[in-house]
Amino acid sequence: MTIIETVNSPISTSQSSPKRTNALKRINNIVPPLILFGVIIAIWEILSASLSGARKFLLPTPQSVLMQGILSPDAYTEILPSFVRTAALALAGLMVAIILGMIVAALMYRFKWLERASFPYLVALQAVPVLAIAPLMAVVFGYSFTAKGIIVVLIAFFPIPANFLLGLRSVDKGLIDLFRLNKASWWTRFFKLALPNALPQLLTGFRISAGLAVIGAIVGEEFFQAGVPGLGMRLLQYLDQVEYHRLYGALILSSLLGISFYTFFTRLSHRLLRNWHESVQA
Amino acid sequence: MQVATKDQRLMEGSTTKPTLSFRGVNLTFSDGTDALRDINLDISQNEFVSIVGPSGCGKSTLLRVASGLEDASSGALETDHDHLGYVFQDATLLPWRTVSGNVGLLAELRKLPKPEREKKVADALELVGLDKFANYHPRRLSGGMRMRVSLARALTMDPQVFLFDEPFGALDEITRERLNDELTQLFVTRQFAALFVTHSIFEAVYLSTRVVVMSPRPGRIIAEFKIPFAYPRQPEIRFTPQFAEIAGNISEALRKELD
Numbered sequence: 001m002t003i004i005e006t007v008n009s010p011i012s013t014s015q016s017s018p019k020r021t022n023a024l025k026r027i028n029n030i031v032p033p034l035i036l037f038g039v040i041i042a043i044w045e046i047l048s049a050s051l052s053g054a055r056k057f058l059l060p061t062p063q064s065v066l067m068q069g070i071l072s073p074d075a076y077t078e079i080l081p082s083f084v085r086t087a088a089l090a091l092a093g094l095m096v097a098i099i100l101g102m103i104v105a106a107l108m109y110r111f112k113w114l115e116r117a118s119f120p121y122l123v124a125l126q127a128v129p130v131l132a133i134a135p136l137m138a139v140v141f142g143y144s145f146t147a148k149g150i151i152v153v154l155i156a157f158f159p160i161p162a163n164f165l166l167g168l169r170s171v172d173k174g175l176i177d178l179f180r181l182n183k184a185s186w187w188t189r190f191f192k193l194a195l196p197n198a199l200p201q202l203l204t205g206f207r208i209s210a211g212l213a214v215i216g217a218i219v220g221e222e223f224f225q226a227g228v229p230g231l232g233m234r235l236l237q238y239l240d241q242v243e244y245h246r247l248y249g250a251l252i253l254s255s256l257l258g259i260s261f262y263t264f265f266t267r268l269s270h271r272l273l274r275n276w277h278e279s280v281q282a
Numbered sequence: 283m284q285v286a287t288k289d290q291r292l293m294e295g296s297t298t299k300p301t302l303s304f305r306g307v308n309l310t311f312s313d314g315t316d317a318l319r320d321i322n323l324d325i326s327q328n329e330f331v332s333i334v335g336p337s338g339c340g341k342s343t344l345l346r347v348a349s350g351l352e353d354a355s356s357g358a359l360e361t362d363h364d365h366l367g368y369v370f371q372d373a374t375l376l377p378w379r380t381v382s383g384n385v386g387l388l389a390e391l392r393k394l395p396k397p398e399r400e401k402k403v404a405d406a407l408e409l410v411g412l413d414k415f416a417n418y419h420p421r422r423l424s425g426g427m428r429m430r431v432s433l434a435r436a437l438t439m440d441p442q443v444f445l446f447d448e449p450f451g452a453l454d455e456i457t458r459e460r461l462n463d464e465l466t467q468l469f470v471t472r473q474f475a476a477l478f479v480t481h482s483i484f485e486a487v488y489l490s491t492r493v494v495v496m497s498p499r500p501g502r503i504i505a506e507f508k509i510p511f512a513y514p515r516q517p518e519i520r521f522t523p524q525f526a527e528i529a530g531n532i533s534e535a536l537r538k539e540l541d
């Protein structure tokens with residue numbers, strides 16, 4: 001124990017200098033997207049200015065979208081609750097997809113016959129146009145959170161078991177021998193070897209599914225067009241009402257939702273893997 | 283140069299009970315590959331036996347049988363599986379665990395109480411000179427250091443029998459020689475029975491009390507050479523005429539088998 005404690009200090013001091021390079025790296029990561037953001041806004045501005053009078057409504061200027069479409073009291077009292085609603089829908093669906101997907105993959109890992117039996121259906125599920133079954137959902141569950149949630153789960157599901165199973169199965173043979181040599185039970189092998197080994201692939205699955213969940217939530221809402229309004233319903237509503245400021249506002253919020261999901265899982269992945277996986281630079 | 287005859291082996295076997303013993307071991311894989319044929323080999327405590335042989339002749343398979351990972355098709359194997367160290371060609375570390383987490387893995391799998399585990403880890407790390415790196419992840423270590431971690435992990439088993447499958451084959455010459463010296467020192471202090479597979483005749487002669495030559499598949503033992511140098515071995519013995527002569531004889535035995 002004392003040995004380990006004395007070792008701690010040189011390591012923690014050696015980490016203070018990388019801190020500065022970390023800050024530099026962070027600046028490097030933030031500046032280019034900011035510049036690009038400026039460029040995009042500028043192009044948007046130019047485009048909307050170049051539209052002739054009658055077509056101007058198609059692309060309002062960035063400021064007017066921000067001020068009238070999002071920040072005006074009328075707009076945000078309507079759009080913010082919708083944003084929260086859609087975020088909750090995507091998140092709930094994603095969580096269910098993650099939990100179910102992990103259980104399914106773990107079962108397939110444990111029982112190979114189950115994989116052989118069910119994998120074709122998983123693939124087929126990919127091919128089914130999920131929205132085609134939306135009317136059925138509406139009949140069974142009404143225009144409820146559950147009905148839309150099921151659509152989200154169906155759309156976001158596949159990457160979780162597919163990636164997780166791949167990770168579980170890609171354990172180094174020598175390590176399996178090592179565990180076998182020391183009489184490790186199946187559970188021990190699962191929790192101490194296969195599961196951590198699958199973490200990188202699992203996190204990749206999370207990231208892909210997170211994006212799909214946001215898409216699934218918005219598209220699901222657009223399809224149902226009933227029940228508590230989320231971003232998807234607002235998008236269609238504003239289109240109908242020719243409220244283009246708000247339409248663009250809702251679009252921006254939808255993208256923000258997708259970006260924040262993606263960023264969250266990228267950060268999580270980085271945090272969990274930074275010490276050991278090749279995908280994260282030391 | 284001395285070739286140990288069968289009688290000499292039997293005589294040695296009668297003085298000390300072998301720690302690892304193959305008796306007429308044959309192994310044919312389920313696909314029909316004939317890997318080992320009539321292997322008779324006794325290794326006592328305090329013996330360091332190296333195996334050399336052409337690629338694919340069954341050396342790794344021999345170690346797998348010794349460890350119990352693979353069952354012999356016929357014949358008998360005797361050894362103490364609870365005090366068995368096994369070092370593979372790769373370090374086979376868990377990349378998500380720190381050095382000390384990796385070294386403590388086997389004690390953890392065998393459910394030793396935590397204080398005992400920690401003591402084993404600290405001792406083993408000190409023995410291989412990695413105590414300063416206890417909190418590093420394998421990714422930050424050099425190939426030689428990773429191999430040391432692997433060695434330390436095996437040492438936590440207090441091995442009576444120590445199996446090595448070309449552990450230093452992937453390392454550069456200098457690192458390899460240094461680890462060779464550390465290994466002979468370990469052998470002197472710990473007095474285990476070692477079975478060491480290598481492609482390098484020089485490494486085999488330098489480390490061992492005995493070198494065994496295997497034939498191409500199906501692997502049989504075709505010659506044994508006793509190595510007379512005393513331990514701890516001095517690096518200079520590599521350049522003595524006697525060393526060169528023994529190495530030459532082993533090389534000749536190998537070549538003869540290949541034509």
Ligand SMILES: Nc1ncnc2c1ncn2[C@@H]1O[C@H](COP(=O)(O)OP(=O)(O)OP(=O)(O)O)[C@@H](O)[C@H]1O
Pocket residue numbers: 311312313315317335336337338339340341342343344499
């Ligand atoms: N599980 C298995 N099933 C069938 N054949 C196998 C199996 N494992 C090994 N073999 C074959 O048995 C033979 C001996 O393999 P082994 O790995 O023991 O050779 P080796 O002497 O260690 O070779 P190398 O020097 O290249 O490491 C090879 O021909 C190999 O292809």
Ligand SMILES: [Mg+2]
Pocket residue numbers: 341342343447
């Ligand atoms: Mg081999």
